Amino acid sequence: MIARVRTVDAILDQVGRFEAIRxxxxxxxxxxxxxxxxxxxxxxxxxxxTYSVSGGWFDRNGISPVTLSISGCTWGGxxxxxxxxxxxxxxxxxxxxxxxxPIRDVQVIRGEIAEFHGMCSIASADLFxxxxxEPAVHS
Numbered sequence: 718m719i720a721r722v723r724t725v726d727a728i729l730d731q732v733g734r735f736e737a738i739r740x741x742x743x744x745x746x747x748x749x750x751x752x753x754x755x756x757x758x759x760x761x762x763x764x765x766x767t768y769s770v771s772g773g774w775f776d777r778n779g780i781s782p783v784t785l786s787i788s789g790c791t792w793g794g795x796x797x798x799x800x801x802x803x804x805x806x807x808x809x810x811x812x813x814x815x816x817x818x819p820i821r822d823v824q825v826i827r828g829e830i831a832e833f834h835g836m837c838s839i840a841s842a843d844l845f846x847x848x849x850x851e852p853a854v855h856s
Contacts, residue, residue: 737804738823740787746828751803754818758809760787760802762828768802774815786812790820
């Protein structure tokens with residue numbers, strides 16, 4: 718019997734059109750808001766390969782904001798799509814090996830738009846309540 722190995726890339730090719738936020742599409746100053754099944758994360762793009770992250774696990778452990786890398790996205794197993802920051806249905810894996818619950822929604826706010834409109838920082842729990850009308854649930 719020959720075992721068949723499936724990569725995340727191969728699975729995504731079979732799925733067809735797939736909404737994802739790629740690392741290469743983000744610029745310094747952009748913000749990515751990621752709503753998972755259990756938490757809300759605010760990701761600020763810093764220098765290449767580093768992100769300032771708050772919300773979810775990081776808030777619960779009192780270390781928000783933290784600067785780290787993003788490993789990529791996975792379905793929860795060992796296969797990982799390294800060029801992604803976030804994609805609906807997948808789990809986000811941070812550089813410290815924290816893996817989120819499945820992603821429900823992703824929004825990108827371009828840095829120049831945030832500055833133009835005078836947007837300010839907000840606690841992730843407050844943002845979650847504003848968007849979903851419910852308190853954040855721990856994963």
